Amino acid sequence: MALEDRNRVVILEDRVENISGADFPMSFDGEDVPFHLEGFKKTFDIKIIRLTPTDIEFDLIGVDASIANALRRILISEIPTMAIEKVYMINNTGIMQDEVLAHRLGLIPILADPNEFQWKRPSDPPTDQNTIVFKLDVACAKGRDVPEGETDPKIKYINSSIYSSQLQWDPKGDQETRFAQNPIRPIHDDILITKLRPGQIISCELHCEKGIGKDHAKFSPVATASYRLLPDIQILEDITDDDAELFRDCFPPGVVDIVEEDGVRKAKVINPRKDTVSREVLRHKQFEGKVRLTRVRDHFIFNVESTGIVSPEALVNQALDILIEKCEISKAALDSAVKGNNEEE
Known part of the structure; x- marks a missing residue:
């Protein structure tokens, strides 16, 4: 598998491939990919896309699905x-x-x-x-x-x-x-x-x-707390004229637009995050081999809607604090177990 494809979930006409994470040691023969905190800090990011008095949309980038899901579950069930x-x-x-x-x-x-x-x-x-x-x-x-x-x-x-x-x-x-x-x-x-x-x-x-x-x-302080993976749409060959219009109509409004280059009308992806990944484009034979649909495995689009008791930004901060506290409890338990084993030896 190509290195750039390892963090992509591949969307095909009748199935989804490469769904399991592989960012841990010895996932691939002859390769050791240990976890480094400094490397994690370079790739990890949180971007606030939209914030209103009742809801927040933010991108959580560079983490495993287990972390994203833990955050979602805490938002729903562990904030008092x-x-x-x-x-x-x-x-x-x-x-x-x-x-x-x-x-x-x-x-x-x-x-x-x-x-x-x-x-x-x-x-x-x-x-x-x-x-x-x-x-x-x-x-x-x-x-x-x-x-x-x-x-x-x-x-x-x-x-x-x-x-x-x-x-x-x-x-x-x-x-x-x-x-x-x-x-x-x-x-x-x-x-x-x-x-x-x-x-x-x-x-x-x-x-x-x-x-x-x-x-x-x-x-529960949230009406909804959900996430989805960032869609990635790659046009492998130029799609022009009438095919470009059909291609655009296969996606929700705002995902694909038609631009003119050298007198030729071409389809161009302008905002893939609006895509619902319906796979409608894969039903048309004329686009076979011309488009590739994937999702970025470590890029989560979060949507959190507050019931109004706690502001949405405070909800996320509290959820992160609870997640950190859980990690500290787990670490202390592991340290205690390791120390106990060493003393027995």
Whole structure:
């Protein structure tokens, strides 16, 4: 295999080749490729492509898939947040069962800094240091001065739809002072919880606790955390005129453009990262041997969308800190095991 192809996943019409990593010692006969930290530092890079208040797209370059996947899993399941853990139902005469209503309430993202709270064990009593309390007290009634023939429940009734904005924070201890600048509340005010009709009421108390997504999805701080390998499209022979237009149409908009060189219209790859690698181009016989589709094995395009509890850039930083901590724990365990073996000898 050519040296330049070793970090490429090759996309063929009916299969994918060279999918396994080979950047470890003795992968190839007569070659020893040991890991060097200085060499890793030269090839490793992180590039932020897009950053908004809710999501981030960045490139993670020069690492193995195991590292990229570890980062993804940490983002999903190991960054702590605050979420509704217990629902004490006082009265519920609505159509939705208590357990279903409690489940829907638990999935509402809560804006609260988890670093300001302690972990709560099952045996611990709730305090202002480990618990946030919300109350929900709503009743549906008929509206006044409703036009005759009106059918819209939002006009006919009061509190026909119950939203997350109706959760009322009940500060305990010094919480009101601690969070005066940024009061604890649901991230979004327009999350529909349930619907009521005249005479129906809901009264309950909600306790939020600190947790991680590994315990329950409601604690996960991300809506999505995914990665894909960077596509690489190589045009091996010139593709011109009508074939160039067909070639361009085989890819998503913005991947391929048509340029004119010496009076000849040619297809040119302008932004391969937009490609979805659909392999549509490989279905056409006229392009056989003229194009090569690959993915760069150590170039990961990450997309992380926050639920709003933690900013996307802070999520990535926290995930990296947790990954480093895991590596240090593993290293300490290995050092201890090696030391123990040496002492036995």
